[in-house]
Amino acid sequence: MTEKIVFNIDGQTGRIDKILADFMTGTSRSQIQAWIKDGNLMVNDKAVKSNYKVQDGDLLELTIPEPEQINVTPEDIDLDVIYEDDALLVVNKPSGMVVHPSKGHLSGTLVNGLLFHVNSLSDGTANIRPGIVHRIDMDTSGLLVVAKTNEAHQKLAEQLENHTMERAYLALVHGVIPHEDGTIDAPIARMMIDRKKRTVADGGKKAVTHFEVIERFRDFTLLKLRLETGRTHQIRVHMKYIGHPVAGDPMYGPAETLSGHGQYLHAATLGFIHPTTGEKMHFEAPLPDFYSEKLAELRKN
16 A cells, blocks of 8 residues: 655755655665655655755655565575675675566575575665665676665665766677777667667666777677666667677677677676775676686687
């Protein structure tokens, strides 16, 4: 059953998501941002974004949707935890693992494993996403930071929003890229004919990807990519857009591509400011064996 909260702004100023988080004790700011993104907040009968600055006299109406009815069961899954403390942990996710449960993936996800191994996780943005600050695709391997507390979650989410969290990927792409580096600045939107896919389109959300060439092969190029923004499928969409789709990508790549364990995309580097200590944290994860073996094969050819 949905719930509606209506109240007036009286003398307060600042971002709407922060105002609501202060008002709704026990609800994370990231959860509120997710509700706003889904169009559940009206200010003076108009939808607004999370960065809307409230004004004295504004009338807010927030609709809290009924939680998704998916039971998340703890499962004894072998997780590659490369760092852990009282506030967070950093996990090296294998290719083929889904980050959180959904109607098509009710078990075997990272969240199922986390619930078994970790005593406490943040609320996340939904009951099926405890601890999840950011996601990577099922067939992408690599580093994720997971929050144990709501305070840690919020501070890490702010670093994502402010583009201060360091994230670098290694991608093997089709074709030989002649120049040494480049930047793709192209907005990304959901496709109208296939809502699961994204595309570069006018009116989409700003998306910026920086890349540099690491190694060239006869028909492929190994790239290091840094995300300035974090749109769904951003690297995969941007690489297709410039004519160099990620090898093994079942959604955006060509029919004839490299076989393996999904797309050759690996979240190799993760850096952030620790939400409790203020320390600069930096982590690197080596390529999965199947990825390294494919590169060795390409070098021989």
